Amino acid sequence: MSSENPEILNLKQLKQTRKDQYAFGRSLRKNCSRASHGKFQVTERNVAELHIERTRGRIEELLPIRYQRILESPFTHYRGAAGIMAADLGVQKSTALQIQICGDCHLMNFGGFATPERNIIFDINDFDETAVAPWEWDLKRLAASFTIAARHKGFSKAKSKKIAEIVVSSYAKNMRKYAEMSALQVWYEDIRFEDMIKSGNDTLSKKLDQKRLEKASERTPHEKEFEKMTEIKDGKVIILDHPPLIYHLEDSKQEAFLNRAENAFLRYKETLPDDRKVLLENYKIQDVAVKVVGVGSVGTWCGVILLLSDSGDPLFLQFKEAYESVLTPFTGKSEYEHHGQRVVNGQRLMQSASDIFLGWTSDNSGRNYYVRQMRDAKIKPVIETMNFKNLVHYASSCGWALAQAHARTGKAAAIAGYIGKSDKFKKAISRFSVAYTKQNKKDYYALLTAVEKGIIKLE
Structure with a gap:
């Protein structure tokens, strides 16, 4: 067939299409600036009612276990409050660039597991809330989860803010990489758990992760x-x-x-x-x-x-x-x-x-x-044993895995174009994460008060 046929795209035109995607991403800043993501106002709300509404129709006798787990700390409250955060994100300004997202993208919803070929890979492993929604909602929830986890472990405010930036930096760097790949190349990509270990710079942590990898691989399934x-x-x-x-x-x-x-x-x-x-x-x-x-x-x-x-x-x-x-x-x-x-x-x-x-x-x-x-060679993160260097490496790994998951939807160039190469977006998400850490803590203590008043039952 003739290459002059207008329905046949040559490589030059394909390359231009990618440029168009980058340009489209940049154009989204007009209605939703990168700095605007850093704006979040901490508010009072009826947290108990929000939780009660979310659990209507569930097995009543198991709900006390739910609240016991949620109320262990502000960190565990965040894990159980995806619905509350969804309402907060839903009223914020967004890029309106919608893709398939995880929907409950926090740091405990990543880990290692076996592929059908019996390789151990690192990826997102919980999709209960998956939906087509603005891509940045996943990134905000993930970054905030690291800030909350860092405060939970007693790290300073500065370090807790910094770790959110690390998540975004890793996401942005890898999204730029995926934006330059073909759709098939992105689809064939995976993150081997062994490669994730090698990317760290803590010798002791590498040895411990290697042992966990070997233990997960050594037994026959189940x-x-x-x-x-x-x-x-x-x-x-x-x-x-x-x-x-x-x-x-x-x-x-x-x-x-x-x-x-x-x-x-x-x-x-x-x-x-x-x-x-x-x-x-x-x-x-x-x-x-x-x-x-x-x-x-x-x-x-x-x-x-x-x-x-x-x-x-x-x-x-x-x-x-x-x-x-x-x-x-x-x-x-x-x-x-x-x-x-x-x-x-x-x-x-x-x-x-x-x-x-x-x-x-x-x-x-x-x-x-x-x-x-159930539990097919599963390797779960152990946040309680991580020092700050370990947490930084894990944050970078999660940002990488999220970028890969989002890139599979075909919008990598548009997302990379929106983020750009400056620090504006990264700084904005870190400000959001700090503000949301305060909101989550406020919500946690509000739920504790509801328990004291007998609105929420733990027995």
Whole structure:
């Protein structure tokens, strides 16, 4: 075909298209300047009512566990207050450049896990609140989480402010890198956990992370969980009760629960590719139990399913109830009617490698769930043991992973164009993070007061 055909783009025109994307990003500053992101006014609000509203319809007897976890510190409160922050971000000025975002992008929602090829990568690992929304909302929540964590660990105000800048600097640097790649190059990118370790500059931390990597890689899938989480009762392998965090329902309720799980499992399999369906044919459901997970998620219907193959190999699948994203009131309704499908598709788009058993389903009452493997070689961050140098390295790694996840949506050049190469955006996000640290602390003590007044029950 002739290269003069106007419908055929040559390489020069493609390069110009990228320049156009950079220019489009810069043009967004007219309506939303980079400095404007630093403006946040700390306010009084009825925090207890905001939490109560978010938990309507959840399992009432589990809610005290939720509040106990949230009230451990301002840091844990922040983890459980994604809905509150969504309302704050929703009224702030935004770039209006919408992409698929995580929606609850804080530092504890990153970590290492195994790919289908059994490589251990570092990536975002929680997508309950994923939605199409302004890209900077993820970055603001992530940067603020590091400032709050730094204050929680007793680091100075200056260091706590600095660490938010490190998150943004890493995000911006890597976004510029991804902006120059082709779409396929970005899609093939991942962050190997080993490469993340090497990028640090603390020898002791490197050794500890290397040990964690080796430990996560050495066992066959689900071997460790099978040893810790099961027992033999009446000649049958079942999930070991550990109330109130893992437990079976009483008698007839448990039988009905297992029946519902089996029906939901059949619907779940229909959301998987044909090869995964064939793989699951090797396994049969042995048991199902309720499992309490997370901080903000406590009270939703979550559980674990134990499956065994004919040869006795275990497989643990975790199902988790999926609600409407906390961002929806500020972004508009999701294109997906099923919230489990919203979570799964958002995760598949943003993660460099997703769980092979990731799928969605509904139970007999119409509740939405998503399903995935439980703890597949998972490496979780241990914030309590980190010194400031470790926290800086982790902040840089999270900024890198977020940039990669956002770049997969195809808007890397526009985002890089908006951020630019000056310090304006970085400084603005650090000011926001400091202000939001104060807001979160105020909200935490307001919730404590609600407990003292009996508005929130811990028992």
